[in-house]
Amino acid sequence: MAGFSLEQRDLDPGYCEISVEGELDLAVAGELDEAIAGVDAGYVGLVVGLAACEFIDSTGIAVILRARRRFVAEGRRLVVCCPADQVERILAVTGLSRDGLVYESLDDALAALRPDADG
Amino acid sequence: MAGFSLEQRDLDPGYCEISVEGELDLAVAGELDEAIAGVDAGYVGLVVGLAACEFIDSTGIAVILRARRRFVAEGRRLVVCCPADQVERILAVTGLSRDGLVYESLDDALAALRPDADG
Amino acid sequence: MEGSDVEIELPARPESVALAREAVSAEADRLGMAPRCLDDLRTVVTEAFTNAVRYAYEEDVEGRVAIAVSAGEDVLCLTIRDFGVGIFPRPERELPSLHMGLPIIGALSEEFHLTSRRGRGTELTVCMPMGEAS
Amino acid sequence: MEGSDVEIELPARPESVALAREAVSAEADRLGMAPRCLDDLRTVVTEAFTNAVRYAYEEDVEGRVAIAVSAGEDVLCLTIRDFGVGIFPRPERELPSLHMGLPIIGALSEEFHLTSRRGRGTELTVCMPMGEAS
Numbered sequence: 080m081a082g083f084s085l086e087q088r089d090l091d092p093g094y095c096e097i098s099v100e101g102e103l104d105l106a107v108a109g110e111l112d113e114a115i116a117g118v119d120a121g122y123v124g125l126v127v128g129l130a131a132c133e134f135i136d137s138t139g140i141a142v143i144l145r146a147r148r149r150f151v152a153e154g155r156r157l158v159v160c161c162p163a164d165q166v167e168r169i170l171a172v173t174g175l176s177r178d179g180l181v182y183e184s185l186d187d188a189l190a191a192l193r194p195d196a197d198g
Numbered sequence: 199m200a201g202f203s204l205e206q207r208d209l210d211p212g213y214c215e216i217s218v219e220g221e222l223d224l225a226v227a228g229e230l231d232e233a234i235a236g237v238d239a240g241y242v243g244l245v246v247g248l249a250a251c252e253f254i255d256s257t258g259i260a261v262i263l264r265a266r267r268r269f270v271a272e273g274r275r276l277v278v279c280c281p282a283d284q285v286e287r288i289l290a291v292t293g294l295s296r297d298g299l300v301y302e303s304l305d306d307a308l309a310a311l312r313p314d315a316d317g
Numbered sequence: 318m319e320g321s322d323v324e325i326e327l328p329a330r331p332e333s334v335a336l337a338r339e340a341v342s343a344e345a346d347r348l349g350m351a352p353r354c355l356d357d358l359r360t361v362v363t364e365a366f367t368n369a370v371r372y373a374y375e376e377d378v379e380g381r382v383a384i385a386v387s388a389g390e391d392v393l394c395l396t397i398r399d400f401g402v403g404i405f406p407r408p409e410r411e412l413p414s415l416h417m418g419l420p421i422i423g424a425l426s427e428e429f430h431l432t433s434r435r436g437r438g439t440e441l442t443v444c445m446p447m448g449e450a451s
Numbered sequence: 452m453e454g455s456d457v458e459i460e461l462p463a464r465p466e467s468v469a470l471a472r473e474a475v476s477a478e479a480d481r482l483g484m485a486p487r488c489l490d491d492l493r494t495v496v497t498e499a500f501t502n503a504v505r506y507a508y509e510e511d512v513e514g515r516v517a518i519a520v521s522a523g524e525d526v527l528c529l530t531i532r533d534f535g536v537g538i539f540p541r542p543e544r545e546l547p548s549l550h551m552g553l554p555i556i557g558a559l560s561e562e563f564h565l566t567s568r569r570g571r572g573t574e575l576t577v578c579m580p581m582g583e584a585s
């Protein structure tokens with residue numbers, strides 16, 4: 080069984096990434112929720128990196144969407160990057176790929192977080 | 199088949215009521231949505247009166263809940279009063295009766311709208 | 318839908334919901350369903366039919382929804398069927414959704430059976446008590 | 452659940468979800484399911500099992516969830532069953548919900564059958580293709 084871990088690292092000043100590794104489901108969705116809630120308010124933009132996320136379920140997606148709503152309410156931004164395989168497929172099936180939430184590369188994700196970008 | 203109509207009237211200054219008469223379902227839920235959206239911003243509190251509402255479905259309830267979220271975002275308040283029979287039952291079944299949304303009388307509803315009331 | 322006492326088919330439009338509700342509850346009333354149970358039945362028909370209207374068909378397709386009622390001694394079974402996409406993630410259009418259609422149906426019925434076939438539609442059979450006792 | 456090749460029963464706990472996913476996909480892999488289909492199967496098991504864990508039982512009850520897998524030539528059917536309240540309006544506890552569990556299952560499967568009995572539980576059977584073609 081794939082394990083699960085989260086890692087936070089700085090990107091450009093004011094921006095950071097939380098990378099998800101392993102399988103994100105009901106058992107660990109709370110960990111991601113807390114990690115995002117714990118991101119210092121000084122960061123105005125967060126990328127949730129899914130390149131090493133091998134599996135995501137609807138609870139994991141719901142946690143990310145709720146966190147994004149909270150970020151938006153605070154005038155901050157949250158996007159998702161680099162989904163592959165099962166993660167990419169479920170985001171497509173649920174219609175979320177077309178939502179301005181998901182970017183293919185970290186560069187695209189960072190560009191979308193900048194104040195001059197839309198949405 | 200029961201018809202459907204909406205009527206708006208003033209209560210105390212700054213407060214008004216929209217009364218729903220007849221059966222509220224998918225065919226007419228948009229009318230209620232527009233009527234609530236059309237309530238002048240000068241009104242800080244709105245009662246949706248359901249005493250003469252003979253039937254409500256989950257779409258009608260969803261319209262009321264969304265309108266309430268919008269009111270709250272504007273620092274205004276919205277409550278529901280006086281459900282009977284089928285309306286009371288579906289609000290109970292969905293767990294919404296316990297939510298600070300629904301009041302048994304117009305007086306209770308008005309009291310809940312005042313700035314010094316909770317929620 | 319064999320052995321059903323009443324069968325109707327209506328266009329998948331918002332205005333059909335009240336017609337479906339009236340037709341089913343008039344038949345149940347005729348069969349002697351208790352008033353409180355009739356209220357629940359009206360809610361159940363409405364939620365099921367509304368799902369078919371809102372979600373079964375693409376926006377530019379005018380689909381149809383079939384209803385059948387069949388009554389036993391203590392129980393009335395209602396089948397609502399569409400020929401649309403099957404249960405599928407659907408965007409909310411103008412009107413919001415409570416996301417409680419099926420849960421409401423489950424709470425008000427003895428049991429229900431839902432079959433979804435991808436690209437071929439959804440069929441829901443709901444069994445409701447005729448009287449207060451059950 | 453007659454004629455099924457694999458049957459397991461697990462406690463209705465969040466930690467069981469990964470076990471259910473692994474057990475079902477290992478069996479499907481052994482039966483020769485194509486990789487892309489395996490991914491969809493893993494999603495479907497997870498969504499169905501998660502619903503049973505989140506919604507079937509009251510918070511102070513430790514319930515169980517049964518899984519059965521039965522394979523035909525081109526199709527694999529998976530049954531997930533709980534002995535809880537049946538499909539019912541349930542409050543969200545700590546974690547939010549996407550309200551897309553069943554729609555995701557419908558989108559990824561050929562067909563599914565859901566039976567809900569009030570106070571007696573929910574049973575979901577999902578049929579998935581074994582290979583890319585179907």
Ligand SMILES: Nc1ncnc2c1ncn2[C@@H]1O[C@H](COP(=O)(O)OP(=O)(O)O)[C@@H](O)[C@H]1O
Binds near residue numbers: 406414554
């Ligand atoms: N007849 C149908 N055809 C296609 N999709 C459906 C149908 N009924 C329900 N659905 C899908 O299942 C989801 C959940 O259904 P339900 O809880 O009953 O509806 P709602 O979300 O409107 O309260 C809907 O949001 C929709 O995506």
Ligand SMILES: Nc1ncnc2c1ncn2[C@@H]1O[C@H](COP(=O)(O)OP(=O)(O)O)[C@@H](O)[C@H]1O
Binds near residue numbers: 535539550
């Ligand atoms: N096994 C179950 N037992 C009780 N209720 C359930 C079960 N599965 C689903 N439900 C109810 O049906 C609703 C819709 O299910 P679904 O769309 O699959 O889940 P979710 O809302 O978590 O995405 C849930 O919110 C819950 O109220």
